[in-house]
Amino acid sequence: MTIGYVSIMLFRQLFDQESWTYTYLIVDTEIGSAILVDSVLEQVERDLKLLKELDLTLSYCLETHVHADHVTGAERLRTKTGCSAIVPAHAHVSCADRHIGDGEILTLGSVSIEAIATPGHTDSHMAYLVNGERLLTGDALFIRGCGRTDFQSGDPGTLYDSVTQRLFTLPDEIRVYPAHDYRGHTVSTIGEEKQWNPRFVGRDRADYIDFMNNLNLPDPKK
Amino acid sequence: MTIGYVSIMLFRQLFDQESWTYTYLIVDTEIGSAILVDSVLEQVERDLKLLKELDLTLSYCLETHVHADHVTGAERLRTKTGCSAIVPAHAHVSCADRHIGDGEILTLGSVSIEAIATPGHTDSHMAYLVNGERLLTGDALFIRGCGRTDFQSGDPGTLYDSVTQRLFTLPDEIRVYPAHDYRGHTVSTIGEEKQWNPRFVGRDRADYIDFMNNLNLPDPKK
Numbered sequence: 001m002t003i004g005y006v007s008i009m010l011f012r013q014l015f016d017q018e019s020w021t022y023t024y025l026i027v028d029t030e031i032g033s034a035i036l037v038d039s040v041l042e043q044v045e046r047d048l049k050l051l052k053e054l055d056l057t058l059s060y061c062l063e064t065h066v067h068a069d070h071v072t073g074a075e076r077l078r079t080k081t082g083c084s085a086i087v088p089a090h091a092h093v094s095c096a097d098r099h100i101g102d103g104e105i106l107t108l109g110s111v112s113i114e115a116i117a118t119p120g121h122t123d124s125h126m127a128y129l130v131n132g133e134r135l136l137t138g139d140a141l142f143i144r145g146c147g148r149t150d151f152q153s154g155d156p157g158t159l160y161d162s163v164t165q166r167l168f169t170l171p172d173e174i175r176v177y178p179a180h181d182y183r184g185h186t187v188s189t190i191g192e193e194k195q196w197n198p199r200f201v202g203r204d205r206a207d208y209i210d211f212m213n214n215l216n217l218p219d220p221k222k
Numbered sequence: 223m224t225i226g227y228v229s230i231m232l233f234r235q236l237f238d239q240e241s242w243t244y245t246y247l248i249v250d251t252e253i254g255s256a257i258l259v260d261s262v263l264e265q266v267e268r269d270l271k272l273l274k275e276l277d278l279t280l281s282y283c284l285e286t287h288v289h290a291d292h293v294t295g296a297e298r299l300r301t302k303t304g305c306s307a308i309v310p311a312h313a314h315v316s317c318a319d320r321h322i323g324d325g326e327i328l329t330l331g332s333v334s335i336e337a338i339a340t341p342g343h344t345d346s347h348m349a350y351l352v353n354g355e356r357l358l359t360g361d362a363l364f365i366r367g368c369g370r371t372d373f374q375s376g377d378p379g380t381l382y383d384s385v386t387q388r389l390f391t392l393p394d395e396i397r398v399y400p401a402h403d404y405r406g407h408t409v410s411t412i413g414e415e416k417q418w419n420p421r422f423v424g425r426d427r428a429d430y431i432d433f434m435n436n437l438n439l440p441d442p443k444k
Contacts, residue, residue: 015406017239046405053418183268184237186408196275 028109064138120159286360342381
């Protein structure tokens with residue numbers, strides 16, 4: 001039974017079938033302002049249409065990390081809406097309006113988004129904890145998986161430390177929303193990933209590094 | 223700000239990329255029992271794995287409607303778990319354990335699922351209202367769309383009546399979870415669909431019938 005509650009935050013997951021990417025729309029409905037996290041270039045028109053239909057102003061485009069397929073959505077959204085583009089501190093990008101560092105909190109009305117430095121997939125990756133209850137894990141932690149660490153600025157030992165020391169130390173009930181999923185899962189929890197994530201369960205740091213260094217993944221499409 | 227609330231219902235959306243189908247896992251976490259709505263044959267192993275990891279007993283497989291690609295997931299799940307397969311009253315299927323009629327309520331612990339007859343896509347389609355707050359609309363109502371009405375037992379006038387008289391008369395804030403989405407949307411609301419669904423906005427019954435009869439859709443793959 002759900003006991004009555006009041007929320008003025010709207011949290012909506014959007015999916016890009018081509019890149020298997022989740023974009024997150026986070027809204028303070030009282031002030032009508034929105035944040036898009038990890039927008040996808042090919043979905044900008046869809047997202048602009050949704051913002052218009054919901055009568056929302058896009059305040060920020062926020063990125064968990066910067067790869068070729070990520071920041072481009074933010075650039076076009078910024079041009080079209082005048083929103084600010086926010087990327088992790090030390091991200092290798094010249095076009096951001098603002099950088100966000102570990103422990104910094106981005107607020108939008110009653111919505112509070114805390115940046116948690118989680119390097120390893122890239123050297124400047126951030127996870128974002130939304131109102132203390134939903135964790136956007138980007139490409140650091142997937143549902144029963146994790147991001148690759150074998151190209152650009154990735155490092156498996158660093159990712160192991162990020163996930164085990166920064167994310168798995170959060171409360172079990174926090175919901176996990178990744179930037180990608182390849183099996184049709186939409187959400188998990190910290191407790192579930194601690195118990196069932198096959199990349200981390202039963203592997204110490206050295207085992208994990210060895211495992212990640214021998215995945216022999218194909219080159220990414222983008 | 224989210225004010226504290228207590229819920230023992232777990233509600234999880236799962237996606238099948240091949241058929242663009244959403245399956246819904248609905249759980250009473252206190253008794254550890256689950257319902258799967260519109261399971262997909264090709265995803266049975268994924269769903270069984272998730273049920274096992276979450277330590278859940280599958281009590282029911284429930285269908286919004288019966289097409290070739292739908293009931294087969296339920297049959298395999300029934301064989302593997304011993305769950306009951308529930309289909310809408312008058313559905314053309316011989317293997318169901320139980321039929322559910324308009325206004326009937328399926329309960330599982332504290333979870334209450336009310337069947338709402340919404341024929342038109344097929345002649346025996348049901349929508350399901352979960353705990354009075356989430357509406358599983360199957361192939362009757364999509365996010366900014368609706369199911370096709372041009373094959374098997376479909377009828378556009380009937381679907382128009384179902385959506386406008388049975389679904390659009392529900393409270394605006396009820397969340398809409400369809401059985402399919404082709405643009406990466408995961409959820410909407412009754413209020414949004416009443417305002418923005420291009421199949422219904424600005425069309426009376428006769429216009430809608432004419433529009434649906436001239437979509438010239440390709441044959442479905444399954």
